[in-house]
Amino acid sequence: MRHLAHALCISLSAALVSLPAAAQNVSQQFQSWLQNDLWPDARARGISEATFNAALGKVKPMLDLPDLVMPGETAKPPRIQHQAEFGAPANYFAEKIVSGVTAGGRNRAGQLKSALASIEQRFGVPGGILLAVWGRESGFGRANIPHNAFAVLSTKAFMARRKEMFRKEVLAALEMVQRGHVTVAEMKSSWAGALGQPQFLPTSYLQHAYDADGDGRADIWTSQVDTLASIANYLANHGWVKGRDWGFEVAVPDSISCALEGPDHGMRIADWAKMGVKRTNGRPFPDHEARQDGFLLMPAGRSGPAFIVTPNFYVLKAYNESDLYALFVGHSADRITYGDRAFAASWSPTERMLRADIAAMQRSLEKQGYDVGGADGLPGFRTRRSIGEWQAKDGRKPTCFPDTRIINALK
Template identity: 40%
Template sequence: MSFNTTFFRACTLVFCSVLAWTCLVGSSDARPGDDFPAFVEGLWPEAKSAGVSRKTFDAAFAGLMPDLSIPDLDLPGRPKVDNSGQAEFTKTAADYLSVPYLTKLAVQGRKFLKDHDTGLRRIEKLTGVDRFTLVAIWGRETAYGSYKPPNDAIRMLATLAYTGKRKDKFREELIAALKMLESGVPRSDMRSSWAGALGLTQAMPTEYFKFATDGDGDGKIDIWRSVEDALAFTARQLEGKGWVRGQRWGYEVIAPPKSDCSLEGPPDTRPISEWVRMGFRKVGPKPFTADEMKQDAYLMMPAGGYGPAFLAGQNFRVIRLYNTSDLYALFVGNLSDRIRGGGDFATPWDSFSQPRTKTVHDLQARLQTLGYPMDKIDGKIGSNTRKQIGRYQKTNGIKIDCWPSESVLKHANSQAAR
């Protein structure tokens, strides 16, 4: 394969860096990162067809080395499953939905809402996404502007595309990030989380080209410095993912005595009127309205049998598409309610422990072998994992709490051994 002089020089710099690193560790064996230059070389045809110039491409990768310390990498010697990922999957619901932190963000959010009232109302009218949810996302993602992403996005995305557990996804994001550079976004603005999320409200590069919007009307799109551009960008993303104007994210409910957490999950979505007929009751003095009774929702119990229950509507699903986590969507939903003037959940969290990711992973795998369908075997506790645990517990006559634990894993292993 032939390359022009500029690219050859850039790759030479990368090869030399790898060679020097290899010599320093004093081993002749191939090590993680050794074939990174070849990976970069293989990106060029795809980047070129996406409209990225040779000049932009070469500058992006000149001297770049992967960061092999970040989570979610598939590396020799690194455990396939560990607890080093996102807080949404490594903290208990009670810890993640910290009341003091939510209270603090709600106070700040009401001030932010007042300070940006005109712009927020304009965005709400334009997209249908309520301003309280937008402010809640702003608070969760940036602590109202105080969070500064620490990493170079190109390096993060290149690392994840090179040796991440989801290479194809991050390869697409990396090409989109290169297109952002080509479009004139300065490299200095390309600061991100370890997963490559950019801008004030932390979104992926592919989303930028779909939904970035001039929210402040100055003729430019700047999701790094313009609060209104960033919020309009977020609103457009939510709108594009199916946001329903005028609907809430969901409702806390009190479950009837004969129900249990094995009813949880999107496959059991039904009109709220059916949940009411089954005995579920909305928390608070006001019952569901006639319009609310017609809305579809599913049962969501993020701590299984150890905490509150919710009927999650379409807009909960949309928030979850923005960040694929029940706890994230619940955090945003509750914070938006607090900013409106609401408070804490009526049902307290019971005392329970967060299982090791490996325990969750092994239980998912074991239940699948026993005939319980799993969307993913990834060590993350989602609604389907909780549901299938509940179904297993109900079938086998053991305590139904829908929560992954060593005792449930031990029981499932004994069943498989028969």
């Protein structure tokens, strides 16, 4: 422990030379937290002093990361939305982005045909889905992932809005090094702390990373087959149903309320069809799907494409808790597997709104008794259908998506 304390003091002294007073105070608190709070927890988990010191002895807090809460302040939803997955649907599905993933996926589907078939046989997850996740997460391993993972994770564990979650992640990252899965130098991450080609958080690596090539290491940094098998293992462990699709684009008649959206409003797909929901390609729903439950998804309300999705769609959301992300993966997988066909319906332009304004709207709806899923500034399915229910009650035509008129009316 003396060596650790000595290293932390040296790094702290060097860091303080050029920092403004406020940042110096945060840095001092951060270093104290590392030594007096995080280290005892790490030691209790079997992390050696050498590992802890190598990973965190020279780390400084990254104060430019988004969604931080300075010591002594109260966490609030950020004013601006930083994550594309929770932004405007039309931007997320820009054709240049989708076609890049699908073209790259089709190319690799041929190159990795045997490996993909073997992985699908073992885990039950189709190759198109695996390629789409891989392409979206890291551009098939080509994306620049530049940050020191220990700096990112420890900063977030100290002062992020979800610091308890990130505390688990930095401890898991230390465990990865302690077990010999990876070196400290190899621990590069995104600004959110995600690692390698599948962009796993450390806890996900420990639970789901898979050694498919049999070399004794689950290598999500340089091995393509380990990357794909690890994604498949993750989805299988989260409940992927073998043999079911992820979903189907549909046309929803005006007689069906957009407020029926959500995984808790499911019914047999055949019953949705009886109500007038039809696939946009003109084909009937497959018999094996029609007999099972499906769920209405309208990620932009009445301002974009609509879908009947299966439980596998929500397994994709376990990878990234965003309707747009899961839809992107499913749609890209279809284009990789069946041909490059865009959505039949288009995304209407949606207004650019501050996350803080959406949160204020959610709080107003909550006061009226609506379940919006929490005032987090993110228009998830509970918020979308609450908007539709409020619009119908107020004599408005339900659109099930926020806009400035709704926000102003609910102030």
